[in-house]
Amino acid sequence: MKRIYMDHSATTPVDPLVVDAMLPFFSETFGNASSLHSFGTESAEALSRARKQVADTIGALPEEIFFTSGGTESDNLAIRGVVPFNAGKKHMITSVIEHPAVLNTCAFLEELGHEVTYVPVDTDGVVDVDELEKSVRENTVLISVMHANNEVGTIQPLEIISDIAKEHNIYFHTDAVQSVGKIPVNVNDLGVDMLSISSHKIHGPKGVGALYVRKGTTISPIVFGGNHEKGIRSGTENVSGIVGFGKALELASERLEEDSLHMTRMRDSLISSVFDTISDVRLNGHPSLRLPNNVNISFKYVEGESMLMMLDMQGVAVSTGSACSSKSLNASHVLSALKIEDDFIHGSLRISLGRENTMDDIDHVVNALLETIAKLRAMSPLADK
Numbered sequence: 059m060k061r062i063y064m065d066h067s068a069t070t071p072v073d074p075l076v077v078d079a080m081l082p083f084f085s086e087t088f089g090n091a092s093s094l095h096s097f098g099t100e101s102a103e104a105l106s107r108a109r110k111q112v113a114d115t116i117g118a119l120p121e122e123i124f125f126t127s128g129g130t131e132s133d134n135l136a137i138r139g140v141v142p143f144n145a146g147k148k149h150m151i152t153s154v155i156e157h158p159a160v161l162n163t164c165a166f167l168e169e170l171g172h173e174v175t176y177v178p179v180d181t182d183g184v185v186d187v188d189e190l191e192k193s194v195r196e197n198t199v200l201i202s203v204m205h206a207n208n209e210v211g212t213i214q215p216l217e218i219i220s221d222i223a224k225e226h227n228i229y230f231h232t233d234a235v236q237s238v239g240k241i242p243v244n245v246n247d248l249g250v251d252m253l254s255i256s257s258h259k260i261h262g263p264k265g266v267g268a269l270y271v272r273k274g275t276t277i278s279p280i281v282f283g284g285n286h287e288k289g290i291r292s293g294t295e296n297v298s299g300i301v302g303f304g305k306a307l308e309l310a311s312e313r314l315e316e317d318s319l320h321m322t323r324m325r326d327s328l329i330s331s332v333f334d335t336i337s338d339v340r341l342n343g344h345p346s347l348r349l350p351n352n353v354n355i356s357f358k359y360v361e362g363e364s365m366l367m368m369l370d371m372q373g374v375a376v377s378t379g380s381a382c383s384s385k386s387l388n389a390s391h392v393l394s395a396l397k398i399e400d401d402f403i404h405g406s407l408r409i410s411l412g413r414e415n416t417m418d419d420i421d422h423v424v425n426a427l428l429e430t431i432a433k434l435r436a437m438s439p440l441a442d443k
């Protein structure tokens with residue numbers, strides 16, 4: 059049976075060129091980058107090269123890049139490294155549709171006595187910028203709004219939010235885990251002070267990522283130890299992982315235009331084929347301000363989990379809601395925030411495309427969807443027969 063992977067927002071296969079770049083760093087160039095002998099300096103040089111690859115991709119300086127264990131840690135570091143360390147400024151602003159890495163960090167800070175405003179979004183998933191501006195207080199220290207949403211793919215107006223942050227002298231962080239490698243990401247164009255990236259979403263290895271921290275931003279560590287990463291993130295660096303991450307980002311930026319065009323074509327073809335052939339369907343997220351690889355679509359009268367299982371039996375891997383919440387049966391907090399009717403929320407699928415998918419894959423998936431929906435609706439007492 060042909061197997062088709064269309065869950066690239068959850069994770070991606072590691073590119074063979076990335077694997078090649080990493081291999082020597084397991085058993086040949088294995089030194090601890092802090093060691094003073096040549097084994098160590100070779101690893102330290104590899105880290106410097108990777109730091110430059112990451113910095114170049116997002117228009118930053120190498121010294122503004124701090125390697126972490128991934129997007130979750132980068133989000134934690136940006137928020138927990140800034141909010142508690144600004145005496146008298148106890149308030150931060152975020153959006154209701156952030157990834158749990160941001161939302162659960164905010165909930166933790168609230169338990170410690172900090173104040174968080176969660177700004178709503180419109181029915182396309184765009185953050186309400188007027189509400190955001192109204193929620194600015196004298197004691198607001200940080201705004202954290204994601205670049206692109208991991209479930210519905212909506213791209214946020216970060217430039218406008220950055221102007222608000224600058225006007226009020228507030229730090230601005232964005233979680234760019236889903237946007238890097240899909241759309242242009244430049245820290246100066248976006249006007250952000252901090253930006254989170256994860257390697258495994260861009261055909262790099264898992265367990266590695268980075269936080270960009272603009273020069274002049276005061277940040278405290280959340281992990282203490284031997285003062286690696288200039289004391290901001292202690293712990294012996296994952297050299298092979300970081301080398302792979304750097305290579306993956308370099309490839310992603312070289313191929314950005316080509317990949318983005320390819321994914322946009324597949325995305326639009328998938329959406330129009332589904333709308334042409336299946337009734338009672340809804341596209342979730344913004345119709346045009348969305349990631350080129352994201353299709354989040356709801357089918358009335360069917361359960362997302364049943365669709366996922368039946369598609370999996372046909373070799374097609376997709377997701378309901380986001381990967382992190384897909385094991386819970388609660389309605390997705392993102393789809394709820396978009397005020398999508400219950401009937402549609404429970405029948406939603408996230409199909410996230412990758413550079414290795416083809417137009418043939420799209421045809422295959424559309425046919426599998428047609429068959430799946432027809433079977434499930436035939437069993438549903440609610441569906442029109």
Ligand SMILES: Cc1ncc(COP(=O)(O)O)c(C=O)c1O
Nearest residue numbers: 128129130157159208233235256
């Ligand atoms: C928007 C967003 N932020 C953060 C993360 C967490 O990244 P990581 O898996 O590297 O910890 C994810 C992963 O799904 C994500 O989609």
